[in-house]
Amino acid sequence: MCRNIKTLFNFDPPATDDEVRDAAFQFVRKLSGTTRPSKQNQHAFDHAVDAIAASARELLDSLETTQHPRNREEVAAKAKARSALRFA
Numbered sequence: 001m002c003r004n005i006k007t008l009f010n011f012d013p014p015a016t017d018d019e020v021r022d023a024a025f026q027f028v029r030k031l032s033g034t035t036r037p038s039k040q041n042q043h044a045f046d047h048a049v050d051a052i053a054a055s056a057r058e059l060l061d062s063l064e065t066t067q068h069p070r071n072r073e074e075v076a077a078k079a080k081a082r083s084a085l086r087f088a
Helices: 017-032 042-062 072-087
Strands: none
Touching (some): 017 042
16 A cells, blocks of 8 residues: 555644654555646545545544554654665
């Protein structure tokens, strides 16, 4: 899948609506194969982003876990360390 779509579940603080919408936007971009839709397709593109964002928010809100919430800074630091090793 798209590398730009990040895991949004089980974080403290929880994922914001903007983060969910950004992930939905990336997903629609990947599916459609375009980064900017034509004016003719803009409505369909925006509608798909809205629908996927709503579904994703519903999913995130309904998921349950017994694990402690992850810390965003720790996850970001681990990702940065992996990136440094990969591209060093």
